[in-house]
Amino acid sequence: MLEQLSHLPKLPSIGSFRKMSRMARREMWTGLAFLSPWLIGFMVFTLIPLVSTFVFSFANLKITDGVTSRFKFVGLDNYVQYFKDPQIWSSSAGIPGSWLVTLRFGLIALPVGILVPLALALLLNNKDLKGKVLARTLFYMPTIVPLVAGVFIWNGILNSETGWINRALISLGLPKTMTPGWTNSTTWVYPSYVLIGLWGVGGPMLITLAGLQGVPTELYDAAKVDGANSWHAFWNVTFPMISPVIFYNLILSLIGLFQYYLIPFVLNNGNGAPGGTTMFYNVYLVRTFLTFMNMSYGATMAIGLFVAILVATIILFVTAKYWVYYAGESR
């Protein structure tokens, strides 16, 4: 999917349309007719709302009791507020800002989100594993669990009194006072959320596994002839060959991180507990427009999110040149 994005085709010139035969023109109109549901949908549900979000961010639009306020342009006021907002950029009072919260969580969640699917895929691709198909199905299975149900199941098992994890720790001899408070502790809340997120590992794992299975075995044979051990074979054969898949997972994880909101929202309605550590950027955004009904400020935050994702994605695509290898592409 991503590879297609990286080769932009040339724009057709107007002249080529003039030169089209009657048949070609007919084919074009028929094709466009078939595309029309998406073309209309793209206009109505994506393009116009996207532009409107931008327009909203320069206005003062709120909804009170289901009634929208009068649309009034306020210039850059929202952006001034945005760059001064302690909830976004951290304050001296010690409450972490939403960007800092998202970044801190990402420092744990992103590596786990890449490495765990990779490790599981390597395990499932191991020739010494019996029952591969069953294991693959079972690792994928929790992905089917509706997220809300999954969050509550994990919240139960992470409960500091009755949850199985702490009970196991105590029976292993850990004093009760030293057991983690998990979702209620400012130290353990991010590891808890990462654990809950592990049930979504199935998709990236399957994609990575398919990538591993696509590596031609001749390459391993050649590496063996050259005297490579399995560590060298991984870094010189496996990793380059599956780097496009890892890149794809990385992009999706990063975009997912910027939009992270469901787990904190389901667990505590997005109130940031404990101690503001779960006031992720997108949680604050959803609260702004859904709880406080401040449409314009929400739109300003959405533009901020859009820019951040755009910048991060561009940086990733630039670095991709140095570590992502597309087989069959001359460089």
Add this chain to the structure above:
Amino acid sequence: MNSHKAYKFRRILSVILTTTFTIVLLALFLSPFAFMVFTSLKTQAQRTILGGPIWPAVPVSIQYNGKSADVYKVPVKTCEGFSPNDKSVQGFALVKKGTKQSEFVDPKNLSKGQFTCVLSWRATPRSFSPAWSNFVTVWKGIDYPRLLWNTTFYAFSTWLGTLISCTLVAYGFARFRFPGRDILFMVLISTIFLPAAVTVIPLYTFFVKINLVGTWLPLILPHFFANAYNVFLLRQYFMTLPRELDEAATVDGAGPLRVLWSVILPQSKPVLLAITVFHIVFAWNDFFGPLIYLKPNTQLYPISVALQYFVGLYSQQPELVQAGALMALALPMILFVFTQRYFIQGIVITGVEK
């Protein structure tokens, strides 16, 4: 010969170690399911015992002389009136506690009256049974039949929309050549990477303005206008189908719609099924859309939003929370067991094929 044997031995050892490791990992990975099942079968009293057993159990008790008496697993040889050689264990209800000897009655033979057994009641295990009543409580508490109906309606109507629109659009991309087609396809794919937050605020404001928040319409309508994932999946599949059959049908005078209906779709059953199962799981899982668009009208809530609402009311009763979670995931799980092949194929196509 010897080195061959050594190699074989190493290989068998590696198989055993790798497979055992995977089994242990899977047991840990799936243990929350066991936690859910076990907790959902406890009563409140059973759950609140600190350090109580983890298994799905409540003490069995009977009514004796107007008081409730818990049933214990008693070795009958310790009791008066039984043979000292009898090695069986029976369920007797405790009526008088004692450290050296306790008094019991036989629930199957109450007329026999109280008898003494020489044992400490503390050291005797109780008889346990699961509390199925939690499911009844949740079934009524969240009005499960209505949630099933709401979720099914949401899943079915949006499935219809997505299947019709995505098939048409994918066919357009797969079978017609015209300038700008590939750019449009790339625009379509890039919408996957567009965060929902940048479009949702104006859409929500618009639906508030025309008084449609609290109805199904804002949720269902967009599905009739195709989405990138399904179009991508269908287009990739259509492109693998031979064009010769299309052309033969065209020569016979079939129009493009006819070709799609009579030639393409009959060959596309696996991908259509994949989209269907993905869509059902999506609808069962969808939280954000129903949360914002149905909010004032809780009567319309599908299962995911209703579960969160329910947990908000019953957060002090984890056994009900876990029973609710089990009821929410039961249907997609059953579906997955029967159709998992299509899930796994579908994921691999979107992720790897380019």
